Amino acid sequence: MKFLVSKDSETGAKLTALRTRxxxxxxxxxxxxxxxxxxxxxxxxxxxxxxxxxxxxxxxxxxxxxxxxxxxxxxxxxxxxxxxxxxxxxxxxxxxxxxQQYNSAIGYTAGPFGLYGLADCGDCWLLDMTETHVPKPLPADMVEITVTEYRARLDATKAPAAQ
Incomplete structure (x- = not known):
């Protein structure tokens, strides 16, 4: 499953602090x-x-x-x-x-070896995880998005800057 988290949100701030660390x-x-x-x-x-x-x-x-x-x-x-x-x-x-510290930032429950994907997309974070390990309860600021939207946002961050 794919999720978007605004960096201005509570979970976004946790993910920013995690990435900084x-x-x-x-x-x-x-x-x-x-x-x-x-x-x-x-x-x-x-x-x-x-x-x-x-x-x-x-x-x-x-x-x-x-x-x-x-x-x-x-x-x-x-x-x-x-x-x-x-x-x-x-x-x-x-x-x-x-x-464990990485996963606890969002309440991810995939066990000791599981990890969720995390991508920096400027003003938001993109997360990728299996459906069976989605945090419960889901943080209110984690918005599920489609695979198409996920890929489009990810591709946009990889695109070269306009000259």
Whole structure:
């Protein structure tokens, strides 16, 4: 289902604050990674932004363990050792937005791994979610729109500015 939320509304203000926090957390993770010379990292699946769970290195660094793979690359995370204690604490202290925090902004109920789609369309937010997980009660300022209207508004935000 598709919904429109005015940024001037109560839910719109919550979504704006959420997007601002996501952007700040993502930037904090990028800045932290840059200070360590890291260019690629994995996030933990419990988080929407801000988390660094594994770092790409061509070869496993001493004191690090294999965390996972993505796009044919192996990512590593620091082992829980005395030598890595400060780094592990810094990683834990990074600001984050969890999936639960993200979903609770509108009362979305898709469980721990479900997320709704959120698009910035200038003066409004567009939301996309499955019918079975629509918030109940639906916030009064969330207006259901057609797929055609959703796509038209989304496409309008992607159109190049007139010269």
């Amino acid at each position: 996501i952007t700040a957390c993502t930037q904090a993770a990028k800045d932290f990674a840059a200070t360590h010379g890291w260019e690629q990292w994995l996030s933990d699946s419990w988080y929407v932004s801000g988390n660094i769970a594994g770092v790409y290195f061509p070869e496993q660094p001493s004191g690090w363990k294999r965390r996972g793979e993505a796009e044919g690359k192996t990512f590593y995370s620091p082992r829980s050792t005395k030598a890595n204690a400060a780094l592990l604490q810094q990683l834990a202290d990074l600001p984050k937005v969890s999936r």
